[in-house]
Amino acid sequence: MAGPRGEYRKSAQRREQILDAAFAVFSQNGYSASSVNEIARVVGITQTGVLHHFAGGKTELLRAVLERRDSQAELLLDEKTGREFLAALVDISRSQRLQRGVVQLYAILAAEATAPDHPIRPYFTERFERIAAAVTAAFAEVGATGGLRDGVDPRRAALTSMAAVEGLQLLWLNDLDVDIAEDSARVINSFLVTPL
Structure with a gap:
């Protein structure tokens, strides 16, 4: 045996x-x-x-x-909802500051996968859709308890937050003076009544 x-x-x-x-x-x-x-x-x-x-x-x-990278991030999000989920997204950004190679690989592949015939395109499409749905749900849960600013749509907040994180990572990789975690938190907080 x-x-x-x-x-x-x-x-x-x-x-x-x-x-x-x-x-x-x-x-x-x-x-x-x-x-x-x-x-x-x-x-x-x-x-x-x-x-x-x-x-x-x-x-x-x-x-x-890529799935290995995602599974590590998903451990931080496991069983979290609402504000806890949004705070965990910031924690993921914080942990990525120590993983430049992973962030760089992801950025390169995400760009390559925009080609319609790229073999990994379906992975990125599904991943973005899955993340957008989860972040939208988190913002909606916060909104259900009056935690979103007036007029904030959970889906728009989710997509804007995702775009900000992706963009911040790219700026960081190009050595601009950004703090992926703190700047991500600022974007998320712009939608919330009470900051994280």
Whole structure:
């Protein structure tokens, strides 16, 4: 019984090594200029070895890298609603200040995925829709208790907040004097009666 568990553990560790390498390669080169062979070389295995763990090749690797990033963020949002959810969004922005490479990879890929035929476009479309719905729900919950300023539409507040966060990240990556977390909080607070 210990044998399969040991093999499973080794396989899981190898997948994590491959994801770490994919993250590094995609961050450095962008998706289009990266190859499975290069990722395999970073890990020290063959391309076939990478494909054993990620049969969908480069597209599956990219999706797994992005899903790993999202799952870490979703842990901070888990079971939070209303004001707590909005405050957690600011916390996510705060944590990203320590993850420049992740933020840079995300920005590069989000831009690349605007091409209609880009293989990861459906991931970004679904992700933006899912986040917009969750942030809209949080603003609506705050509004239901009188916590939104007069005339604030929860959907508009959500989309404006998302756009601000995306833009702040891009400015930060280009070394402008922004504080992703504090400036995100300022935008969110502009819709609230009582600041976070």
